Amino acid sequence: MRRTLPARYAFPLLSTMLLALAACTFDHPLAPNDELAIDPALLGRWDLRERPDETSRTDEALVILRFSPTEYLVEAVDGDSSQYFRAWPAQIGGQRFVQLELLGSEHAPEALDGPDRYAVAAYRIEGDSLVVSGLNTELVDADLESTAALRAAFEAHLDAPDLFAEPDRYTRVPAP
Secondary structure, X not given: OOOOOOHHHOOOHHHHOOOOOHHHEEOOOOOOOOOOOOOHHHOEEEEEEEEOOEOOOOOXXXXXXXXXXXXXXXXXXXXXXXXXXXXXXXXXXXXXXXXXXXXXXXXXXXXXXXXXXEEEEEEEEEOOEEEEEEEOOOOOOOOOOOHHHHHHHHHHOOOOOOOEOOOEEEEEEOOO
């Protein structure tokens, strides 16, 4: 039985991350977990500072934990609500990014196997800022039917300067 997350619980990480991602979710992963090492610089708590359509937010954050040497566990916090993602680094044609898979939330605690559970995000760290961009679905159609089709569309636009959407900016929260 396929389960999907009800729209009212669709969460800001799908519009922010890892990342603007609500319009950038896919039924299939773009890349498998190829066992690339995680980036330890991503680990920790990051509070949302600004989104392209807003000046600032204080109630959204990402908590990125090491799950294994090749995977992250990401909690996307929105006020009093959270969603959880499995994530892994990936690389296609020299382009590095993070592949995310929605695991669930307090509203849907069991693992989800429905559509629109994958997202792709590029990131860079600038000082104490995490800059995150979701895949641009004007270039890579969100309704592609397979991982192979998604990958082919991604590869066809590797050199496009707008392969990823306008970024969201997060600020690192120092560990206590």
